[in-house]
Amino acid sequence: MKSNKKLFFFLGWLGMVLYFTQRWIFGPLIPSLMEAFGADRTALGIVGAGSLWGYMFTPIIAGMLSDRFGRRYTVLFGIFGFSLLTVVSGMANSTGQLFLFRLVTGMTEAFFFIPLIAFTMELFPERPGFYVTFMSSGTSMGWFTGPALAGWLLDLTGNWRVPFILTGLAGIGIALLLMFFWPEEKKEIHTGGSFFDRSIMQRSSITMLVLVSFASMFQISAEFGFAMWYPVFLKTEIGTSASVAGVIAGVWGVGQFIGRPTMGWASDRLGYRRVGVIGGIVMGLSLILVLRAENPFLRGFLTLFTGFVGSAVMGTLWTFTGLTFSRARGLALGIMTTFSYAVSSLSPITIGYIGDRCRVSTGLMAICVPAVFLACAIFASTNFIKKDNQR
Numbered sequence: 001m002k003s004n005k006k007l008f009f010f011l012g013w014l015g016m017v018l019y020f021t022q023r024w025i026f027g028p029l030i031p032s033l034m035e036a037f038g039a040d041r042t043a044l045g046i047v048g049a050g051s052l053w054g055y056m057f058t059p060i061i062a063g064m065l066s067d068r069f070g071r072r073y074t075v076l077f078g079i080f081g082f083s084l085l086t087v088v089s090g091m092a093n094s095t096g097q098l099f100l101f102r103l104v105t106g107m108t109e110a111f112f113f114i115p116l117i118a119f120t121m122e123l124f125p126e127r128p129g130f131y132v133t134f135m136s137s138g139t140s141m142g143w144f145t146g147p148a149l150a151g152w153l154l155d156l157t158g159n160w161r162v163p164f165i166l167t168g169l170a171g172i173g174i175a176l177l178l179m180f181f182w183p184e185e186k187k188e189i190h191t192g193g194s195f196f197d198r199s200i201m202q203r204s205s206i207t208m209l210v211l212v213s214f215a216s217m218f219q220i221s222a223e224f225g226f227a228m229w230y231p232v233f234l235k236t237e238i239g240t241s242a243s244v245a246g247v248i249a250g251v252w253g254v255g256q257f258i259g260r261p262t263m264g265w266a267s268d269r270l271g272y273r274r275v276g277v278i279g280g281i282v283m284g285l286s287l288i289l290v291l292r293a294e295n296p297f298l299r300g301f302l303t304l305f306t307g308f309v310g311s312a313v314m315g316t317l318w319t320f321t322g323l324t325f326s327r328a329r330g331l332a333l334g335i336m337t338t339f340s341y342a343v344s345s346l347s348p349i350t351i352g353y354i355g356d357r358c359r360v361s362t363g364l365m366a367i368c369v370p371a372v373f374l375a376c377a378i379f380a381s382t383n384f385i386k387k388d389n390q391r
Contacts, residue, residue, distance in 0.1 A: 004181070005183050008178070008182065009131075011177050012116055012120070012135060012138075013135055014138065015112065015138070015171070015174050016135060016137075016139045016141075016142065017139070017142045018079075018083070018167060018171040018174060019113065019139060020138070020141075020146060021145045021167050022082060022086040022167045022168065022171065023142070023146065024143055024147055024150075024228070025146045025149060025164065026047075026048050026102075026146075026150070026228065027146075027147050027150070027228045027232060028151040028245060028246040029154060029160045030228075030231075031232070032154060032160045036160065039095050041353075041356045041360075045228075045348045045350075045351065046099065047098050047102060048228050048348045049346070049348050049349050050102035051102045051105050052341050052344065052348075053106065054102065054103040055110055055337070055341045056341040056342040056345065058107050059110040059114050060335055060338050061334070062078070062111045063115070063329075063330030063332070063334025064334065066114070067328060067329065071118060075115045075119070075178070076182075077111045078109060078111030078115070079175040080172065081108030081109075081112075082108045083170075083171025083172045083174075085101060085108060086165075086167055086168030087168030087169060087172075088101050088168075089101040089105060089168075090165040110334070110337065114334050117318055128319055129315075129316070131264070132319045132322070133319070134264060137257045137259075137311075139256075140255075140307065140311060141253055141254070141256075143227055143250065143252055143256055143257075144251065144253030144257065146167075146253070147227075147245070147247075148246045148247050148249075148250035150242075151243040151246025155242055208324060208382060208385045211379075211381060211382050212320070212321050213335065213336045214378045215376075215379040215382075216340035216375070218344075218371040218374040218375035219340075219372065221344035221367065221371040222347070222368040222369070222371035222372045222375070224345075224348060225347035225348050225350075225364065225371075228351075229351045229355065230249045230364065231245040231248075232245075232360050233360040234248055237359060237361055238296075248299065248303060249303070251304045252303050252306060252307040254304060255305060255308035256308070258308055259307060259308035259311030262308075262311075263311050263315055264315055264319070272316040272320040273382060273383065276376075278312070279309045279310065279311070279316075280310065281373070283309050283312075283372050286305055287364075287368055287372065291361050291364055291365055310372070313372075313375060321336055347371070350367055351363035351364060354366060354367075
């Protein structure tokens with residue numbers, strides 16, 4: 001039976017939603033976890049960074065395996081793995097157990113995300129920017145459903161375990177559907193003894209990989225630090241309920257959901273670097289306004305707008321890197337992701353540390369805002385590296 005690419009795309013998008021839902025249910029649960037386990041903000045920041053630390057071990061492996069043997073089995077292993085481990089995370093009895101479960105969850109996530117982004121570019125080569133950003137917009141919706149669902153379920157049940165268990169079970173359901181509706185994929189025949197394309201070892205390629213990795217590192221530091229601690233800021237410093245904090249923080253994800261395909265469409269026409277750099281600059285300015293806003297409705301709108309314009313940076317970085325390294329796409333995306341996650345995992349810990357000693361808003365302002373502007377500057381500097389497939 002000939003597989004339907006559109007149905008597969010929709011299922012993959014739902015998988016992206018659940019991928020980030022399970023990651024970002026954590027933020028609104030932090031106050032409850034502090035009470036349940038007698039932990040401070042710094043300790044919960046470390047637990048929250050667990051999945052990011054786990055993620056840094058596997059993107060290169062996931063990319064190389066999917067480049068050589070195809071995308072199907074790596075993607076399915078990833079979504080089954082992180083979904084099952086999310087259920088297990090809901091059964092933790094200490095911060096140490098929760099950290100361990102989240103660490104291993106992060107290790108499986110790369111097997112889903114990296115190959116699926118590469119496969120999307122191969123399924124829709126005519127408009128890669130649009131389809132890659134549209135697929136990744138599922139993660140943006142997960143940025144909304146994660147905190148919103150966690151806050152709602154926490155207020156409804158009073159039990160921090162419920163969001164983990166329900167999200168994980170939903171992910172297992174989507175994984176089963178993906179397994180049955182996977183479209184045919186063309187496998188390239190690999191000759192010789194090389195496990196990957198050697199052109200990625202050229203000096204210009206290494207320089208380009210370093211630059212896009214640093215740009216990704218700073219952008220991810222800003223986005224993940226903000227996503228984890230913004231609901232805590234809203235609850236503890238503004239005084240909202242867990243539900244309201246989750247919804248307002250989740251509006252960031254709605255902005256990203258709308259912005260990613262929009263920015264992808266624009267970048268296919270105007271250039272990936274240009275759209276990414278301009279979007280990042282506007283995002284940095286908007287973050288400052290979000291943290292200083294007094295009116296709750298204005299704060300909600302600015303949160304939405306920040307997510308919308310900020311979606312341009314990572315969406316264009318993924319597409320730009322995939323096109324620049326088309327002969328080793330999975331490997332290049334894996335290298336960029338590994339490096340950026342290894343360092344950006346320090347962002348939520350640092351913000352939690354500052355929050356324990358000062359205010360969470362101070363940590364957000366000191367870490368997230370400068371990181372966005374640094375990402376823009378480094379992405380712009382790739383103009384000085386000449387590659388055949390850049391736009």
